[in-house]
Amino acid sequence: MASVIIAGVGSYAPPRIVTNEELSKTVDTTDEWIRTRSGIRERRIAAPDQTTSDMAVEAAKAALTDAKLTAADIDLLIIATASPDAPLPSTACYVQHKLGVPAHATCFDIAAACSGFLYALEIAYGQLLTNRYKRALIIGSEKLSSVTDWTDRTTCVLFGDAAGAAVLHKVDQPGIGILGSDLGADGEFADNLYISAGGSKRPADAQSVAERAHCIRMNGREVFKSAVRVMETVAREMMEQHHLTPDQINLVIPHQANIRIIEALAANLKVPMERVYVNLDRYGNTSSASIPLALDEARRSGRIKPGDLTLLVAFGAGLTYGSTLIRW
Numbered sequence: 368m369a370s371v372i373i374a375g376v377g378s379y380a381p382p383r384i385v386t387n388e389e390l391s392k393t394v395d396t397t398d399e400w401i402r403t404r405s406g407i408r409e410r411r412i413a414a415p416d417q418t419t420s421d422m423a424v425e426a427a428k429a430a431l432t433d434a435k436l437t438a439a440d441i442d443l444l445i446i447a448t449a450s451p452d453a454p455l456p457s458t459a460c461y462v463q464h465k466l467g468v469p470a471h472a473t474c475f476d477i478a479a480a481c482s483g484f485l486y487a488l489e490i491a492y493g494q495l496l497t498n499r500y501k502r503a504l505i506i507g508s509e510k511l512s513s514v515t516d517w518t519d520r521t522t523c524v525l526f527g528d529a530a531g532a533a534v535l536h537k538v539d540q541p542g543i544g545i546l547g548s549d550l551g552a553d554g555e556f557a558d559n560l561y562i563s564a565g566g567s568k569r570p571a572d573a574q575s576v577a578e579r580a581h582c583i584r585m586n587g588r589e590v591f592k593s594a595v596r597v598m599e600t601v602a603r604e605m606m607e608q609h610h611l612t613p614d615q616i617n618l619v620i621p622h623q624a625n626i627r628i629i630e631a632l633a634a635n636l637k638v639p640m641e642r643v644y645v646n647l648d649r650y651g652n653t654s655s656a657s658i659p660l661a662l663d664e665a666r667r668s669g670r671i672k673p674g675d676l677t678l679l680v681a682f683g684a685g686l687t688y689g690s691t692l693i694r695w
């Protein structure tokens with residue numbers, strides 16, 4: 368019986384830190400409001416000339432080093448992003464070129480917003496199990512600052528830039544690595560979190576730019592309610608499928624959007640917050656990068672040990688959601 372393991376993880380966050388205090392100088396908000404409503408204290412913002420693919424490459428290099436592999440070993444490259452370098456070509460092709468992933472590799476992007484990394488994980492997992500590919504590099508990378516309306520206080524205080532990556536391959540050992548993966552989507556809620564212009568529905572024009580319609584808009588309250596509901600459901604189902612009780616999960620790594628969403632999830636699942644990883648206070652919501660960034664930090668800081676069970680839980684625009692159970 369073969370398994371697919373995460374052989375290496377890595378992450379990157381741009382060095383520039385923007386605090387709540389700094390934001391409150393340009394938009395009508397306060398550090399107190401942002402901290403109490405979201406749990407965010409600061410976020411990282413990429414340099415103007417730094418792209419989503421640049422950050423993806425840094426995270427990928429760290430993940431490859433961690434896995435003791437090189438770009439030449441990769442034959443499947445998937446980038447999850449909601450802020451690609453450009454609509455065409457895929458950011459994966461830019462990353463392939465910058466990193467030196469061979470020409471025979473399959474390289475593509477997926478659009479599943481904040482659940483994107485778990486979507487990429489499931490695709491890579493399935494493809495590796497069928498022996499179609501040998502080694503996969505999956506990356507969640509976001510320059511959300513490029514699609515943020517910096518005059519909209521209801522969204523601009525929430526997002527940040529970062530990238531996180533993982534290298535996966537098959538091993539001939541049962542019961543380790545990815546034990547289960549479950550994804551879902553509910554398009555009924557698509558209009559709660561969206562970018563309205565810049566696509567075929569509303570191609571960019573002078574008016575769309577003037578309206579900043581190429582930036583993220585959100586019905587925060589509705590997204591909040593959906594997030595708590597779907598994350599609890601998908602996490603609970605994963606534990607039930609594997610006959611696990613919450614006390615058997617060593618660490619839950621949820622998508623980092625709002626500390627109140629994370630605390631509600633933990634309370635509903637009856638998992639103490641000591642076993643829930645939180646770093647959104649330092650990074651804000653980095654969409655598809657949030658889970659791999661947290662995973663990398665958790666591993667490097669010793670919060671994940673060999674044999675541990677980790678449950679990843681995501682939700683995002685779409686409304687997409689997913690959970691992944693991993694034995695290290």
Ligand code: UT7
Nearest residue numbers: 396397400404405481520521524587588590591624625683
């Ligand atoms: O990756 C998935 C993406 N998104 C999410 O997970 C977001 C989910 N939603 C949330 O995290 C929360 O809904 C928010 C943090 C976005 C907002 O928190 P909330 O407790 O739902 O606040 P609210 O939208 O109900 O707004 C409360 C008040 C409003 O004023 P009034 O109408 O009560 O006078 C807002 O205008 O807070 C006001 N407000 C702000 N005040 C200061 C909204 N944004 C700000 C701000 N600073 N930045």
